[in-house]
Amino acid sequence: MDSPPPSVRAKNAEAKRDAILQAALRLFAEQGFHGTAVPEVSAAAGVGAGTIYRYFENKEALVNSVYCHAKRQMAAYLLDDFNYTASRRDQFHQFWERLTRFAQDHPVAFKFLELQDHAPYLDEASKKLELSVLMPIWNFCEQAKAEGVSRNIPQEALIAMMWGAFAGVIKAQHLGYLKDPQAALREAENVCWDMFCRPGAS
Amino acid sequence: MDSPPPSVRAKNAEAKRDAILQAALRLFAEQGFHGTAVPEVSAAAGVGAGTIYRYFENKEALVNSVYCHAKRQMAAYLLDDFNYTASRRDQFHQFWERLTRFAQDHPVAFKFLELQDHAPYLDEASKKLELSVLMPIWNFCEQAKAEGVSRNIPQEALIAMMWGAFAGVIKAQHLGYLKDPQAALREAENVCWDMFCRPGAS
DNA sequence: AACTACAGAATGAATGTTCATTCCGTAATG
DNA sequence: CATTACGGAATGAACATTCATTCTGTAGTT
Numbered sequence: 001m002d003s004p005p006p007s008v009r010a011k012n013a014e015a016k017r018d019a020i021l022q023a024a025l026r027l028f029a030e031q032g033f034h035g036t037a038v039p040e041v042s043a044a045a046g047v048g049a050g051t052i053y054r055y056f057e058n059k060e061a062l063v064n065s066v067y068c069h070a071k072r073q074m075a076a077y078l079l080d081d082f083n084y085t086a087s088r089r090d091q092f093h094q095f096w097e098r099l100t101r102f103a104q105d106h107p108v109a110f111k112f113l114e115l116q117d118h119a120p121y122l123d124e125a126s127k128k129l130e131l132s133v134l135m136p137i138w139n140f141c142e143q144a145k146a147e148g149v150s151r152n153i154p155q156e157a158l159i160a161m162m163w164g165a166f167a168g169v170i171k172a173q174h175l176g177y178l179k180d181p182q183a184a185l186r187e188a189e190n191v192c193w194d195m196f197c198r199p200g201a202s
Numbered sequence: 203m204d205s206p207p208p209s210v211r212a213k214n215a216e217a218k219r220d221a222i223l224q225a226a227l228r229l230f231a232e233q234g235f236h237g238t239a240v241p242e243v244s245a246a247a248g249v250g251a252g253t254i255y256r257y258f259e260n261k262e263a264l265v266n267s268v269y270c271h272a273k274r275q276m277a278a279y280l281l282d283d284f285n286y287t288a289s290r291r292d293q294f295h296q297f298w299e300r301l302t303r304f305a306q307d308h309p310v311a312f313k314f315l316e317l318q319d320h321a322p323y324l325d326e327a328s329k330k331l332e333l334s335v336l337m338p339i340w341n342f343c344e345q346a347k348a349e350g351v352s353r354n355i356p357q358e359a360l361i362a363m364m365w366g367a368f369a370g371v372i373k374a375q376h377l378g379y380l381k382d383p384q385a386a387l388r389e390a391e392n393v394c395w396d397m398f399c400r401p402g403a404s
Numbered sequence: 405a406a407c408t409a410c411a412g413a414a415t416g417a418a419t420g421t422t423c424a425t426t427c428c429g430t431a432a433t434g
Numbered sequence: 435c436a437t438t439a440c441g442g443a444a445t446g447a448a449c450a451t452t453c454a455t456t457c458t459g460t461a462g463t464t
Contacts, residue, residue: 013439031322034236038424039442048441050426059424118377120233151393157386160374161367161393168366169359175320177358184359191353191363195397211413211459218414240450241416250415252452261450 017055019045024066029112033063033121064123067116070109071129077102078133088149091140092196096166096189103170111174114167134159141196150196162192219257221247226268231314235265235323266325269318272311273331279304281338290351293342294398298368298391305372313376316369336361343398352398364394 023044027036038059042049056062078098086094103110116122122130141159144150151158169188173181225246229238240261244251258264280300288296305312318324324332343361346352353360371390375383 016440032234032236034234037422042441049424050428050442051440053425054439151389153389153393154380154382154386156374156379156381157371157390158393160370160379161390162370164366164368164370164373165363165397166366168362168364168369171366172358172362177362178356179358180356184356187353187355188359188363190401191355191360191397194401195367195393199392199396209459214459215413239448244416251450252416253414255451256413 013055016045016047016051020047020052020055020062021066021069024062025070025112026108028063028066029108029115032115033059033119038062060121060123063116063121064126066112067122067126068129070106070113071126071133073106073109074099074102074113075129075133077105079136082136088140088144088147089193092193093189095137095140096192099166100185100189107170107174110170114171144196149198151198158196162195165192165195218247218249218253222249222254222257222264223268223271226264227272227314228310230265230268231310231317234317235261235321240264262323262325265318265321265323266328268314269324269328270331272308272315273328273335275308275311276301276304276315277331277335279307280335284338290342290346290349291395294395295391297339297342298394301368302387302391309372309376312372316373346398351400353400360398364397367394367397 020041024036024041027041027044030036038052039049041062042052045052052062056065078095082091082094082098084091137159138155141150141155145152145155165188169178169184172178173184178184222243226238226243229243229246240254241251243264244254247254254264258267280297284293284296284300286293339361340357343352343357347354347357367390371380371386374380375386380386
């Protein structure tokens, strides 16, 4: 609708907003929401304390913006150009490979999202976005189950376990527990697939 | 050494200490460390604000006491009278059944432990206790691997995934996502066993 | 047994600190 | 020159912790 002259102002504003979001992401991921002071964020972003309130209504709005930004990024990695016609195993591989790549490219964002999961200060917009990542995985599991590809147990439990296992390896990697993270992640895919599919089926 | 008369005083003191620990456990589990105010804890425990500081040096010492208490409880569930002579599969079943029972009997403690995992304010005593739970699981996995029972992938990754999967189901249960939690937990054991052991081996 | 005096446990108002948010003088923009 | 954005000191609320005081169980006295 409006775009003719991306004035110097607008450019700076966007850059400043991004700096704040990035600093907040890092600090919230490291110290949690309540453990991070707003002036701490402003200092890390290289702006004045008051400036944050020009871009975000308050601390809660800030954390929700960070959350939505990170979640949208994750959703993009997961879904952009996804090939829904591939075999179940290949779709699983796509999911795995995409989530892995997101976690590698944006480790801080991944940690942040895990930490703030289901936090009471997340608003409707954040919760709605949460679903946008879950839905395609849910549908995939439902279809795989209907086809008899996956185990015949409640999807809720299966999804919870697979996500938990995935998040577990990533966390172990971040903590430096894995000698060869790349290899571990590759093997983890097979482990999770065996978890997912019927025993006996390869 | 000293035990003759557990005087009224000593009884009251122990009861009060327990009330504080229990209130703190619940609030920290629900709102996190930084999200919980000390006077909030004292109110929930039914004692004065100052009383907390008669029993704990400060807020950090309090959260560490809560952590150690909960972790010791978990360790007791996991290890007391464990039968190390059983088959690998039966040992696995013991671990699973014991952890499950702990999570059912003490859901708040389990949530607390998951939430405070690797928090920067945990002291040496807490970190040491952490190991006491991990060690026997670690040894079990090492032996199973040596015998060719488990998958031939790094234990660190396997343990991280199994713990993640277990914590995932429990979390799903707490969030009310599972229609039949008991059944889900029973099936989850098999899923995790398949995760653990060589593909093809039953 | 009834009474008194004492030690130390409990209390919550008071204290100093930290934090989220606001305000205003200054600088940059158009 | 008029507007808008900025930084960071200022503000007031909330917090962790302290401390002067009250309360309570215990031991000693009659």
